[in-house]
Amino acid sequence: MTQPQEGPGHAAGMADTRPLLSARGITAGYGRTTVLRDVSLSLDAGATVAVLGANGAGKTTLLRTLSGALRAASGTIELDGVDVTAAAPHRRARAGLCSIPDGRGVFRNLDVRDNLRLAVPPWSPSGSWDAALAAFPDLRGRLDQRAGSLSGGQQQMLALARAFVAEPKLVLVDEVSMGLAPRLVDELFEALASLAAAGCALVIVEQFVQRALALAPHVLLLDHGEVVYSGSASDVDEQQLLGAYLGAELTA
Numbered sequence: 001m002t003q004p005q006e007g008p009g010h011a012a013g014m015a016d017t018r019p020l021l022s023a024r025g026i027t028a029g030y031g032r033t034t035v036l037r038d039v040s041l042s043l044d045a046g047a048t049v050a051v052l053g054a055n056g057a058g059k060t061t062l063l064r065t066l067s068g069a070l071r072a073a074s075g076t077i078e079l080d081g082v083d084v085t086a087a088a089p090h091r092r093a094r095a096g097l098c099s100i101p102d103g104r105g106v107f108r109n110l111d112v113r114d115n116l117r118l119a120v121p122p123w124s125p126s127g128s129w130d131a132a133l134a135a136f137p138d139l140r141g142r143l144d145q146r147a148g149s150l151s152g153g154q155q156q157m158l159a160l161a162r163a164f165v166a167e168p169k170l171v172l173v174d175e176v177s178m179g180l181a182p183r184l185v186d187e188l189f190e191a192l193a194s195l196a197a198a199g200c201a202l203v204i205v206e207q208f209v210q211r212a213l214a215l216a217p218h219v220l221l222l223d224h225g226e227v228v229y230s231g232s233a234s235d236v237d238e239q240q241l242l243g244a245y246l247g248a249e250l251t252a
């Protein structure tokens with residue numbers, strides 16, 4: 001396994017600048033069940049990593065631990081140099097983290113306008129959501145519509161639009177394509193690409209591996225809660241990838 005400082009988003013040989021996200025030795029789970037074991041992930045500002053692995057490998061658990069929805073049993077998480085291991089989700093959000101969970105992450109009882117308004121950070125100079133509506137013009141005519149009455153795809157657009165408005169340094173995206181038609185998934189991935197192009201770092205969990213790899217130059221491959229590959233997407237061994245997805249024994 002690659003050491004964290006050589007992992008995703010960290011080009012070997014480059015000047016050693018502080019990573020935006022540094023998670024080291026994370027162990028986490030639910031009650032007495034340990035899911036993640038000694039997971040490390042380091043990501044530079046503006047870098048994108050795809051977290052891959054079979055069902056139950058621990059991908060969502062990793063995102064939940066990074067967002068603060070789940071407390072790590074051991075290990076440390078630093079965001080932009082600040083230790084947020086014990087910080088509540090709202091404190092991580094203030095530090096620049098935005099989480100888009102697979103349950104969409106919108107306020108279903110509020111209309112689209114209020115969903116966007118609440119995503120504006122208090123310190124934002126512009127307080128504008130023009131970029132969000134430019135990325136998702138479909139939402140423009142729905143500002144007064146209750147989020148809960150939007151289609152699944154529109155809710156996912158709104159969740160991503162909120163990320164645009166929040167101007168985060170890091171966005172955690174869990175299964176953005178879940179249950180959506182390919183055309184909508186294209187649109188959502190274009191929006192993710194423009195977030196990345198704007199300098200936002202992304203940690204992506206995605207069932208469509210090829211889509212994730214098209215966006216992410218870096219891969220963290222989990223198998224039964226352990227990192228079995230961490231590094232460049234172009235170097236990932238297809239057999240190893242397949243092995244992790246099939247839950248088969250992996251060769252070194």
Ligand SMILES: Nc1ncnc2c1ncn2[C@@H]1O[C@H](COP(=O)(O)OP(=O)(O)OP(=O)(O)O)[C@@H](O)[C@H]1O
Pocket residue numbers: 030033035053054055056057058059060061062
């Ligand atoms: N709230 C929970 N309580 C107890 N166990 C859980 C809970 N959530 C997940 N698990 C278990 O933790 C393990 C990892 O689940 P997780 O959702 O992180 O995997 P995943 O890689 O995201 O899988 P999938 O692709 O199916 O979403 C699984 O065995 C799952 O059953």
